[in-house]
Amino acid sequence: MSVLSLQHVNQFFGTDSARVQVLNDVSFDAEPGTLSLIVGPSGSGKSTFLTIAGGLLTPTSGEVLFDGTSYHDTSKHDRDRLRLESIGFVLQAYHLLPT
Ligand SMILES: Nc1ncnc2c1ncn2[C@@H]1O[C@H](COP(=O)(O)OP(=O)(O)OP(=O)(O)O)[C@@H](O)[C@H]1O
Numbered sequence: 001m002s003v004l005s006l007q008h009v010n011q012f013f014g015t016d017s018a019r020v021q022v023l024n025d026v027s028f029d030a031e032p033g034t035l036s037l038i039v040g041p042s043g044s045g046k047s048t049f050l051t052i053a054g055g056l057l058t059p060t061s062g063e064v065l066f067d068g069t070s071y072h073d074t075s076k077h078d079r080d081r082l083r084l085e086s087i088g089f090v091l092q093a094y095h096l097l098p099t
């Protein structure tokens with residue numbers, strides 16, 4: 001069974017004439033013990049994909065499951081705990097204090 005599964009994920013940003021689709025029906029499965037690289041040109045949606053996979057962003061539609069449990073069925077607190085214990089997440093744009 002895959003440890004991480006994205007099923008038919010769509011992500012839109014913006015509204016009305018500024019509405020853009022960044023992820024279009026993306027499905028992805030990561031098997032335990034495997035390494036996956038998400039590659040593509042700048043602006044193709046890699047960070048959007050990763051923030052959705054890490055439970056930081058809820059997609060416009062579609063499902064994300066970790067160890068068989070849908071993020072829909074977990075609280076924000078549960079997803080925070082998942083990132084503490086099971087998902088290492090290094091943000092592309094981190095916001096550390098200059099000091
Ligand atoms: N919060 C947001 N609001 C509006 N548009 C956004 C938002 N986040 C990302 N986008 C847009 O979605 C598209 C994909 O962005 P994303 O950051 O996922 O790309 P990327 O593949 O990670 O790019 P890079 O290689 O430069 O890091 C871009 O057009 C970006 O401007």
Ligand SMILES: [Mg+2]
Pocket residue numbers: 046047048092
């Ligand atoms: Mg990025």
